[in-house]
Amino acid sequence: MEQSCALTTDQFYNEFTRQWQRKWAAFEVGLVVSRQNGKGSILEARELAGLFLFGERLIIHSAHQFDTSKEAFARILMLIEQTPDLDNEVARVSRSHGEEGIELKSGQRLRFRTRTKGGGRGFTGDCLILDEAMYLDSAQVGALMPTLSARPNPQLWYTGSAGDKDSTQLGRVRSRALKHSDHRLFYAEWSIDACTDFCLYDCTDHDSPTAVESYAKANPGLGIRITVEHVQSEQRSMDTETFAQERLGVGDWPVDGDQWAVISEESWQAREDEASEIEESKDGILVLAVDTSPNREFSTITACGLNGEELLHVEVTGYEQYDSLPGIQWVVPRLKELWASVKPAAVIIDKASQAGILISELEDAGIKVITPTTNEYAQACGEFYSGIVPRKGETANIVHLGQIPLTNAVAGADKRDLADKWAWSKRNSSSDISPLVSATLAVWGYRRVLFEQPQAATPWVYRR
Incomplete structure (x- = not known):
């Protein structure tokens, strides 16, 4: 959170806090980590901070599936309702299907949406959360990203787990991060450097998929939210490629432009x-x-x-x-x-x-x-x-x-x-x-x- 919310020396006037505030150093934030490692908690912290600290007028949380969006709404609403100081600032809660959201007395809003080609059009947001970003397509981004264009200090978050050949949008974000070509992008990924098709069985240049050290490298929640025993059980139950993608963060990312995907x-x-x-x-x-x-x-x-x-x-x-x-x-x-x-x-x-x-x-x-x-x-x-x-x-x-x-x-x-x-x-x-x-x-x-x-x-x- 500290690096993703780093600030520049440029300032803007915030109409809700009625103060001059410094702008984000990162316009885009990418976060790729395997499931059950606390990614949702990071998003909750960012959204709560946006409402109660940063003075953001509209935060849009979008997910690929309705159930995921609904669960994220339920979790953050519970956090607010269990904290009297925060709950006292709430003016209205919408629980209608597809219209889930929280509105503060100040007029600030947090909306939860399921991604569609048109979902999000008509909104002008300060922060756009694109959860399950490995399922993003260009039409969905085209519908949501312009919502930030008229705001003085917008921020866009991509969060998800390791992608596949269809993860074109998240793959482009990752490609830019690896090339160090965008100074306004903050990107964090937890994954192992796995052996390729060209490694010998006794390769020592890459991370072993069966080593506990590899579990820890790809899962910051190991020993906190996830046990070694459970990861070992997953490994026995899954095929090698699925385990590498779902638990070790090894994506089968699409080739982007002139990327050297096989021979460097x-x-x-x-x-x-x-x-x-x-x-x-x-x-x-x-x-x-x-x-x-x-x-x-x-x-x-x-x-x-x-x-x-x-x-x-x-x-x-x-x-x-x-x-x-x-x-x-x-x-x-x-x-x-x-x-x-x-x-x-x-x-x-x-x-x-x-x-x-x-x-x-x-x-x-x-x-x-x-x-x-x-x-x-x-x-x-x-x-x-x-x-x-x-x-x-x-x-x-x-x-x-x-x-x-x-x-x-x-x-x-x-x-x-x-x-x-x-x-x-x-x-x-x-x-x-x-x-x-x-x-x-x-x-x-x-x-x-x-x-x-x-x-x-x-x-x-x-x-x-």
């Missing part, structure tokens, strides 16, 4: 080498790969081979322009041209993708096409990731040129689960990831051809 920007930049190029080497192998976006809006061709340091060099092909272009009809003529000029060992295509329609035409033209199975593609995604972000004790072995199409694809990429593996998700990614998928297939195809080679290939020189 730092890791990607560390593997950039503008001087690298595919060279004739002892294995003499070069492979090409192609991928097309689901709507066939873009297609990309990439190449993979060894550079002079015998690292896997991957790049989008093309000289005057990248072979990452709109549509799909240009792909076969361009592949025929590359097949004749650089003589690759094979072209790699995922037959389940939109590019799969090209396979027959390429094979009819005498081009060797290799297609991975679903399991092999999932393995290829993991292999590409570890080539950029190696596990502890391993070494990164992939380099790239920092080309814009590939970098943008990596920045916007997200992943999807495939049984006990994962793959790049074209649906959840925030940009066209055909360059990344193509690069992933190229790296996989290089290794596939390498292990199939009975002897050294005919020497060649690759020119972009």
